[in-house]
Amino acid sequence: MKNLLYLGIICLLISCQPDTTSGIKLNGELKQWHKVTLTIPGPETSEWDKENPFLDYKLEVAFSNGPLLYKVPGFYAADGNAAESSAEEGNIWKVHFRPDKTGEWNYKISFKKGKNIVVLDEETAGEPLASDGMQGTFQVSESDKTGSDFRGKGRIVNGEKGYFRFQNTDEIWIKNGADSPENFLAFAGFDQTYRFSLKTEVREGEADPKKDLHKYEPHIQDWNEGDPVWQSEKGKGIIGALNYLHSVGINSAYMLTLNILGDGKDVWPYNEHNERYRFDCSKLDQWEMVFEHMDSLGMMIHFVLQETENEVLLDAGYTDVQRKLYLRELVARFGHHLGVTWNIGEENGPAGFSPIGQTDAQKKAMATYLKETNPYPSVVVLHTHANDEKQDEYLTPMLGFENLDGPSMQIGNPLRVHERIRKWVDESEKSGKRWLVNLDEIGQHWKGVLPDSFDFTHDTVRQSCLWGALMAGGAGVEWYFGYRYPHTDLTCEDFRSRDNWWKQSTIATQFIQQFPLEEMKSDSKLLNSGNACCLAKQGEVYLVYLPGESKNLQLMLTGSEEYSVRWFNPREGGAMQNGSVTRVGGSGWQDLGNPPREPEKDWVAVVQKS
Numbered sequence: 001m002k003n004l005l006y007l008g009i010i011c012l013l014i015s016c017q018p019d020t021t022s023g024i025k026l027n028g029e030l031k032q033w034h035k036v037t038l039t040i041p042g043p044e045t046s047e048w049d050k051e052n053p054f055l056d057y058k059l060e061v062a063f064s065n066g067p068l069l070y071k072v073p074g075f076y077a078a079d080g081n082a083a084e085s086s087a088e089e090g091n092i093w094k095v096h097f098r099p100d101k102t103g104e105w106n107y108k109i110s111f112k113k114g115k116n117i118v119v120l121d122e123e124t125a126g127e128p129l130a131s132d133g134m135q136g137t138f139q140v141s142e143s144d145k146t147g148s149d150f151r152g153k154g155r156i157v158n159g160e161k162g163y164f165r166f167q168n169t170d171e172i173w174i175k176n177g178a179d180s181p182e183n184f185l186a187f188a189g190f191d192q193t194y195r196f197s198l199k200t201e202v203r204e205g206e207a208d209p210k211k212d213l214h215k216y217e218p219h220i221q222d223w224n225e226g227d228p229v230w231q232s233e234k235g236k237g238i239i240g241a242l243n244y245l246h247s248v249g250i251n252s253a254y255m256l257t258l259n260i261l262g263d264g265k266d267v268w269p270y271n272e273h274n275e276r277y278r279f280d281c282s283k284l285d286q287w288e289m290v291f292e293h294m295d296s297l298g299m300m301i302h303f304v305l306q307e308t309e310n311e312v313l314l315d316a317g318y319t320d321v322q323r324k325l326y327l328r329e330l331v332a333r334f335g336h337h338l339g340v341t342w343n344i345g346e347e348n349g350p351a352g353f354s355p356i357g358q359t360d361a362q363k364k365a366m367a368t369y370l371k372e373t374n375p376y377p378s379v380v381v382l383h384t385h386a387n388d389e390k391q392d393e394y395l396t397p398m399l400g401f402e403n404l405d406g407p408s409m410q411i412g413n414p415l416r417v418h419e420r421i422r423k424w425v426d427e428s429e430k431s432g433k434r435w436l437v438n439l440d441e442i443g444q445h446w447k448g449v450l451p452d453s454f455d456f457t458h459d460t461v462r463q464s465c466l467w468g469a470l471m472a473g474g475a476g477v478e479w480y481f482g483y484r485y486p487h488t489d490l491t492c493e494d495f496r497s498r499d500n501w502w503k504q505s506t507i508a509t510q511f512i513q514q515f516p517l518e519e520m521k522s523d524s525k526l527l528n529s530g531n532a533c534c535l536a537k538q539g540e541v542y543l544v545y546l547p548g549e550s551k552n553l554q555l556m557l558t559g560s561e562e563y564s565v566r567w568f569n570p571r572e573g574g575a576m577q578n579g580s581v582t583r584v585g586g587s588g589w590q591d592l593g594n595p596p597r598e599p600e601k602d603w604v605a606v607v608q609k610s
Contacts, residue, residue: 024109024131031143032102033151033338035292038095039080040109040131046089047078047271047278051113054279055325058117058126060110061095065103065140070375072097073332074111076281083230083285086191088271096336098376099140100155100167109134119324148251148298150338156300157377158405161518162425162434163475167377172517175300175476176509177252178245179441180448180489181214182304182346183264184255188213189234191282195266196273213266216241218494228289235286239293244495249506252300252339254440254478256346257330262307264490269329276314276322279329291337300339302440302478303330304383308347308354317358319365327366328373335374342370343408346383349394360397367403379405379436386412386443388420395424399431406435406475412443414460418468418533422522425473439469441480448482448489451497457571458501463547463602466508467570471533471545472522477505507573511604515541528554528589542607544592545570548600554589561585561609567595568604576606583610 023041028034038061045053059074072095079090099105110133112126120126145152156173159165164173186193195212216237223229223240245253259267269287271280291301305327306313314322334340344366350357358366367380382398384391384407391407398404407424411417421437428435442448442465449461461479469477479501481489487497495502520537527534527544532553536542542555542563557563562585566576581593584607595603 024134024136026136026138030099030138030140031151032099032140033143033145033154034098035295035336036097036099036138038074038097038107038109039077040074040093040095040111041091042093042111042129042131043113044089044091045076047076047281048088052277054329055116055118055277055321056113057093057129058110058112058114058120059093059095061097062108062110063097063099063105064107065099065101065105068101070097072336072375073328073373075329075332076279077285078281082282083289086231086282088281096333098155098336098338102140102142104137104139106137107135116321118328119321145296148246150295150298153298154338155376156339156379158379158436159518160434162429162436162473163517164379164436172513173251174470174509174513175252175438175478176250176505177254177300177302177440177476177478178250178495179254179478180481181492182254182256182489183259183267184214184238184253185257185287186213186264186266187238188215189230189238190286192271192280193266193283195264196260197265214238214493216493218496219244222247228293230286230289235289238290241495242290242294242297242299245502246297246299248499248502249510250502251298252302252341252476252478253294254302254304254343256304256307258306258310258313258326261310261313263309269326277325284329284333288333291334295338298339300341301334301337302341302343303334304343304346305330306345306348308345308349308351308357308385311345311348311358312356317362319362319369323366324369324373327370331370331374335376335378340378341408342374342378342380344370344380344382347385347410348382349385349390351385351390360394363398364401364403367401371403381406381408381436381438383408383440384410386410386441386445388416391420391424396427399427400433402433404435406437408438408440410441410443410480411439411465412445414442414464414468417442417465418472421469421472421474425522436475437473438476438478439465439474440478444482446482446484448480449498449501450482450485451487452500453497454485456500458504459602461501462504462508462570466505467545467547467602467604468533470508470512471535471543473517473520473535477509479505503573504571508570511568511570511573512543515543526556528552528556540609542605544605544607546595546603546605548602551599553592553605555584555592555605555607556588557584557590558587560587563607563609565592566606566608568606570602570604579605 025039028036053076074095079087080092114126155167219240222243223236584590
């Protein structure tokens with residue numbers, strides 16, 4: 001009788017223990033390139049717990065399919081529904097994964113606890129938790145997405161020949177993005193988002209820093225039924241803004257993830273402005289909803305990880321505990337997205353107005369940690385200062401460095417864009433590692449791309465910057481708004497303020513994408529005019545950009561082949577047209593004739609082998 005009593009007590013005790021292993025769930029559409037989320041119960045804790053759930057617990061899941069193996073970091077997710085609940089506590093951890101192949105995938109969980117375990121390299125460190133070692137399988141079918149949706153195309157990677165490419169394909173992708181507002185994520189609908197001020201109270205007549213945030217109200221009309229929202233109505237403005245940009249052909253958005261001490265002082269992933277070791281679960285879940293929508297639109301997320309004013313905020317510029325924790329959390333939460341650029345930092349390196357900055361060794365360490373922590377092929381770039389001297393000083397030591405994919409160019413003088421982009425295309429090619437050279441910011445710093453109401457035609461920016469960059473072999477462009485005119489780099493609420501500019505940028509990037517760019521080289525010596533630019537695969541196709549007033553233009557050809565000559569209007573787009581000369585051939589200087597009309601304006605001549 002006593003033995004039966006003991007057995008009953010033991011059974012009762014066992015039944016009262018939390019069954020953490022059976023609560024593992026796999027959510028999402030089990031299709032190639034779609035997001036799959038593994039939800040794993042763990043210890044009950046909170047963002048502020050003494051044992052830091054972001055630092056003292058390490059979740060990693062190995063996903064495998066035949067020889068393919070991805071070790072994906074996980075993250076603490078509070079109650080698992082923090083975007084809606086704003087929860088700071090709970091027992092849920094998550095892992096986001098993007099299968100890049102159909103068929104059967106296996107997973108195995110590693111979940112351990114230990115002091116600072118997240119930043120320790122030893123795989124054997126820590127105390128195993130209940131779900132450690134658990135395994136499972138799932139089947140992945142083909143994606144059903146089409147059009148620009150990244151889930152129907154795959155991950156954007158460095159094609160290693162100067163251009164972005166979709167992974168495991170020959171399809172080139174040209175960036176056509178918005179560089180402003182840099183504080184895109186300073187959105188009033190996100191939890192714990194405000195403009196930091198040391199003032200403890202707001203006096204009459206003063207701006208309230210907690211209200212001085214983006215709402216993107218003009219774009220609420222662009223939100224569509226079925227698009228994401230959280231907490232009933234939040235998110236319509238920022239989602240609508242992305243919808244509008246997508247509708248005019250914009251496929252990338254530049255955004256700071258940390259601007260503490262910077263210009264905006266209104267974006268950070270932490271759960272408090274002065275915190276460096278703990279993150280805001282609900283805010284980051286809300287960011288994720290926005291980024292997931294960007295995947296569906298086919299828009300790249302251009303993460304700018306710091307500003308020149310705060311590049312030594314974490315670990316005095318080194319990649320130690322604070323910086324590793326920051327980078328790992330962002331990679332764990334957002335590294336799975338299919339279009340991501342990881343930018344080491346805006347205007348990186350010391351300058352007169354920002355004399356304390358990261359060294360070359362610190363930049364390389366940060367880039368290396370990003371590459372090693374991210375399980376997926378990733379693009380890591382470095383934003384430059386605006387002048388030639390600083391660009392040369394900080395980019396030259398990075399040439400050939402295996403963990404940098406290229407420079408994010410800021411060029412102060414619009415008239416020097418073609419020359420500066422071409423320099424780094426050529427220098428990187430000579431180093432043995434061809435860079436993705438992107439034009440991401442133009443000067444002057446107070447001006448950038450003006451609103452249409454101040455400069456409707458945008459002739460200088462179109463001719464010198466847009467076409468100047470693309471004809472130099474640039475991998476893409478993004479457009480900065482300056483700070484003196486309405487809808488600035490920090491205050492833009494309505495992207496329609498530059499509606500005519502987006503159309504012109506889209507005309508150029510979509511047109512040039514149809515040519516064999518990886519095999520083409522910028523070579524203006526093939527022309528008899530110093531004003532025009534030439535991008536050529538010699539013997540096959542020549543793109544010649546005439547900024548206007550280029551008379552008696554001639555192109556140097558070799559061999560006996562015959563070529564057609566057609567003209568493209570970079571201001572209006574449309575089909576290519578015939579000019580005064582429709583065919584050329586033979587060796588030597590060949591007269592290309594005149595465009596169909598308005599020879600005083602800019603045109604593109606397309607000389608293609610018959």
